[in-house]
Amino acid sequence: MNRTLGVGAFIRKQRALLILVAGFIASSFASPYFLTADNLLNLVSQASINGVIALGMTFVVLSGELDLSVGALNAFSGVLVARLIPVCGAGASMIIAIALGALAGVGTGWLVARLHLNSFVVTLCTMFVFNGLALLLSDSRPVEIDNPVLGALGTGAVLGVPVLIWIFAVLCATAWYVLRYTWYGRNVLAVGGGAKVAELTGIAVHRYKISVFVISGVCAALGGIMLSGLLSSASPTVGGSTALSVITSVVVGGTSLSGGEGGILQTVVGLFVFAVLSNSLSLLNVPSFNQTIIEGLVLVVVVGWDYFSRRMAALSRLAN
Amino acid sequence: MEPILRIKGISKSFPGVQALRNVSLDIFPAEVHGIVGANGAGKSTLMKVLSGVIQPDAGEIVWKGAQVRFPTPLAAQRQGIAIIHQEFSLVPTLSVAENIFLGRLAGKPWKVSWRELYDEASALLERVGAKVHPKTLVRQLRIADMQFVEIAKALSFRAEIVIMDEPSAVLSGPELQSLFRTIEHLTQSGVGVVYISHRLEEITDICERISVMRDGQVVETFPRAEANRERIIRGIAGADIQEMERRQESQGAREVVLDVVNLSLGHKLTNIRFSLRRGEILGLAGLVGSGRSEIARSLFGLEKNAVGEFMLNNRRIRFQQWSPRKAIQHGITMLPEDRKNEGLLLSHPMYMNVTMTRLPKVSRKGWMQFRREILAAENFVERLRIKAPSVHARPLTLSGGNQQKVVFGKCLFSEPQVLILDEPTRGVDIGARQEIYHIIRDLAAEGKSILLISSDWAELMPLCDRIIVIHEGKVKAEFHAHEADVEKIMQAALN
Numbered sequence: 001m002n003r004t005l006g007v008g009a010f011i012r013k014q015r016a017l018l019i020l021v022a023g024f025i026a027s028s029f030a031s032p033y034f035l036t037a038d039n040l041l042n043l044v045s046q047a048s049i050n051g052v053i054a055l056g057m058t059f060v061v062l063s064g065e066l067d068l069s070v071g072a073l074n075a076f077s078g079v080l081v082a083r084l085i086p087v088c089g090a091g092a093s094m095i096i097a098i099a100l101g102a103l104a105g106v107g108t109g110w111l112v113a114r115l116h117l118n119s120f121v122v123t124l125c126t127m128f129v130f131n132g133l134a135l136l137l138s139d140s141r142p143v144e145i146d147n148p149v150l151g152a153l154g155t156g157a158v159l160g161v162p163v164l165i166w167i168f169a170v171l172c173a174t175a176w177y178v179l180r181y182t183w184y185g186r187n188v189l190a191v192g193g194g195a196k197v198a199e200l201t202g203i204a205v206h207r208y209k210i211s212v213f214v215i216s217g218v219c220a221a222l223g224g225i226m227l228s229g230l231l232s233s234a235s236p237t238v239g240g241s242t243a244l245s246v247i248t249s250v251v252v253g254g255t256s257l258s259g260g261e262g263g264i265l266q267t268v269v270g271l272f273v274f275a276v277l278s279n280s281l282s283l284l285n286v287p288s289f290n291q292t293i294i295e296g297l298v299l300v301v302v303v304g305w306d307y308f309s310r311r312m313a314a315l316s317r318l319a320n
Numbered sequence: 321m322e323p324i325l326r327i328k329g330i331s332k333s334f335p336g337v338q339a340l341r342n343v344s345l346d347i348f349p350a351e352v353h354g355i356v357g358a359n360g361a362g363k364s365t366l367m368k369v370l371s372g373v374i375q376p377d378a379g380e381i382v383w384k385g386a387q388v389r390f391p392t393p394l395a396a397q398r399q400g401i402a403i404i405h406q407e408f409s410l411v412p413t414l415s416v417a418e419n420i421f422l423g424r425l426a427g428k429p430w431k432v433s434w435r436e437l438y439d440e441a442s443a444l445l446e447r448v449g450a451k452v453h454p455k456t457l458v459r460q461l462r463i464a465d466m467q468f469v470e471i472a473k474a475l476s477f478r479a480e481i482v483i484m485d486e487p488s489a490v491l492s493g494p495e496l497q498s499l500f501r502t503i504e505h506l507t508q509s510g511v512g513v514v515y516i517s518h519r520l521e522e523i524t525d526i527c528e529r530i531s532v533m534r535d536g537q538v539v540e541t542f543p544r545a546e547a548n549r550e551r552i553i554r555g556i557a558g559a560d561i562q563e564m565e566r567r568q569e570s571q572g573a574r575e576v577v578l579d580v581v582n583l584s585l586g587h588k589l590t591n592i593r594f595s596l597r598r599g600e601i602l603g604l605a606g607l608v609g610s611g612r613s614e615i616a617r618s619l620f621g622l623e624k625n626a627v628g629e630f631m632l633n634n635r636r637i638r639f640q641q642w643s644p645r646k647a648i649q650h651g652i653t654m655l656p657e658d659r660k661n662e663g664l665l666l667s668h669p670m671y672m673n674v675t676m677t678r679l680p681k682v683s684r685k686g687w688m689q690f691r692r693e694i695l696a697a698e699n700f701v702e703r704l705r706i707k708a709p710s711v712h713a714r715p716l717t718l719s720g721g722n723q724q725k726v727v728f729g730k731c732l733f734s735e736p737q738v739l740i741l742d743e744p745t746r747g748v749d750i751g752a753r754q755e756i757y758h759i760i761r762d763l764a765a766e767g768k769s770i771l772l773i774s775s776d777w778a779e780l781m782p783l784c785d786r787i788i789v790i791h792e793g794k795v796k797a798e799f800h801a802h803e804a805d806v807e808k809i810m811q812a813a814l815n
Contacts, residue, residue, distance in 0.1 A: 181687055181688050182686050182687055182688060183679040183680075183683055183686050187676075189668065189672075190665060190668075190672075190676050193668050194661070194662075194664075194665050196662050197661070197664060198676075199644055200644050200654065200656055200663070201644075201648070201676050202644055202647070202649070202677060203676070260665065261667065261668075
């Protein structure tokens with residue numbers, strides 16, 4: 001029906017998916033423990049926090065922008081919730097954190113869409129601001145959390161599946177549906193595919209730009225809450241590399257950094273390429289520094305492969 | 321005297337277009353050779369062949385008596401042919417001297433000899449007659465001075481022929497005079513200048529010989545003594561210009577849909593006024609830079625600084641509060657000139673391009689209904705005879721004509737009342753061109769009002785009911801279809 005977003009074309013175009021499948025098979029041979037339910041659930045629930053953030057990032061990247069502030073926002077909202085729980089309880093503090101995430105998105109989006117500032121630079125600045133706020137709120141120390149609601153969120157399970165995974169799965173399905181079946185999603189693609197074209201078509205480009213940063217802000221805040229639930233504490237320095245690894249997942253999946261092309265399925269694949277890799281390397285007791293090196297090399301291979309196949313496609317089109 | 325450069329029987333074709341047919345031309349040292357012709361006559365293609373940017377299909381270039389080939393622009397430059405394009409090739413963040421010697425800085429690779437660099441640059445600038453300091457950053461220069469830097473750069477390659485592609489388009493008054501003085505400097509030192517321009521007064525003032533191009537051919541070359549305005553215009557326009565049968569005088573008094581009461585935009589437009597009736601095709605003629613595109617862009621809400629007001633279906637609207645979004649909601653839509661960057665999402669499927677102007681038509685409460693969407697798009701494919709494997713095809717893979725039809729489909733999908741068409745046949749081959757003419761006529765017959773901008777005046781006449789000519793931001797003349805001809809339009813547009 002809808003070929004560019006359809007499952008068939010998705011598989012045909014997806015180099016990352018091939019790598020994911022290959023990695024999955026290789027891992028199950030390499031370690032007998034890999035293919036156990038415990039390990040897989042563990043793998044997915046660890047990926048789900050960055051996964052939620054990556055969903056938001058997908059909207060931002062699709063619209064042709066970047067959000068570097070997600071890691072800092074993630075840490076900030078964790079610390080904020082930890083500080084607020086003794087004051088106003090779990091529910092209210094989570095709502096406040098998410099609302100602040102949304103508000104940050106409005107601010108960033110306004111600067112990007114209305115003042116035409118570069119989103120890379122703007123979110124670099126907000127990253128520093130939220131880093132500082134997180135350190136300020138926490139006195140630069142991890143904050144302990146002792147709250148049953150947050151604990152259940154981070155470590156509880158429903159029907160044998162961790163709550164973190166449920167949250168991620170539901171958000172994934174929603175995001176996928178929104179991108180595929182709504183005007184909103186369609187117009188985000190149009191704005192990222194060509195902001196000028198979209199403007200001349202009567203699409204209110206600035207509203208869409210603001211909205212994607214709101215989505216990203218909300219996802220980052222939610223990620224922070226999930227993380228502090230999982231760890232029963234909130235650290236102000238936890239999000240240092242989050243933004244880059246999230247953007248990496250999005251890009252490795254096949255969503256184009258120049259905007260307009262890609263989607264949620266791609267992001268999920270990209271996310272799990274790295275999740276499977278780091279999981280199996282841990283199972284094989286590869287030291288973590290070596291893990292990073294290997295991950296970096298895999299990234300180069302995926303991106304390079306993608307680049308070459310696009311060049312080939314472009315060349316064969318020219319030849320015709 | 322022997323010509324320094326002889327072009328013999330050069331031909332060049334692009335898919336669907338014969339850009340140059342058997343062109344022959346001689347250029348002598350120390351002469352200013354003017355080249356005139358309508359947009360699309362082949363001037364730019366010829367200059368690109370001469371400067372090694374593109375390769376001719378047939379014919380030969382003889383340089384100082386020997387046959388040569390210029391496989392790259394650099395090869396032509398080394399031989400001594402320099403071209404100054406309409407768009408400057410300067411790096412704005414570097415200094416004037418660095419730009420002149422870009423890639424060839426004086427001194428050793430590990431140590432630039434700045435003094436030598438600035439001295440040489442100063443000498444060149446002096447030769448050009450420019451009062452520019454070599455240390456100034458290019459981005460701080462005026463347009464005219466940038467042009468001097470370009471000329472100085474050309475001379476630094478020891479150019480013996482300098483080709484100037486519409487150098488005067490961006491200049492006026494005193495700046496223009498200093499350009500002429502520079503050209504005089506050049507010819508006195510033995511450099512030949514090829515001068516392309518639309519401004520006929522300049523051509524007859526400064527050029528010793530003049531060549532007229534039309535439809536990819538040099539139709540005649542004559543010395544200044546034999547040149548006069550009428551002869552040049554006749555040469556540019558040609559005698560046989562009407563192919564399509566002319567539109568029947570229309571429809572009597574239909575109601576006015578769009579009435580531009582006044583429209584001004586900085587220095588570009590002053591007090592424009594005109595009206596457009598239902599089912600009427602109104603042509604906007606004028607040279608590139610005359611302001612005709614700005615009129616279209618203002619009506620579509622793209623010029624933020626436009627002031628004035630217009631009546632749309634008897635509703636008063638001010639340009640200041642207008643935007644593309646509002647324009648589309650009120651039934652005005654525009655087919656942009658640059659379909660690749662402004663008209664289409666090239667790598668998104670065709671149906672998405674078509675429906676994006678009005679998603680509510682193919683969705684319910686914000687949810688897309690794919691089957692309706694595909695059907696709607698297929699309907700346009702059929703109606704506009706778009707040749708594509710399916711509505712899933714990406715515009716990237718279609719020919720220029722079919723891409724343009726997709727843009728038409730997109731515009732029509734929003735059910736406009738007024739259509740602004742900015743160069744709808746640009747980059748479209750002859751066959752598809754005729755189909756687009758038919759589409760435009762059918763739309764008018766359905767009662768849509770059309771504002772048609774085209775550089776190809778020969779296509780305006782048969783298509784339009786009325787033509788207004790824009791010159792330097794003002795409405796210079798207005799013709800009814802039956803009284804217009806290319807010469808009249810040209811007279812009005814050129815002066």
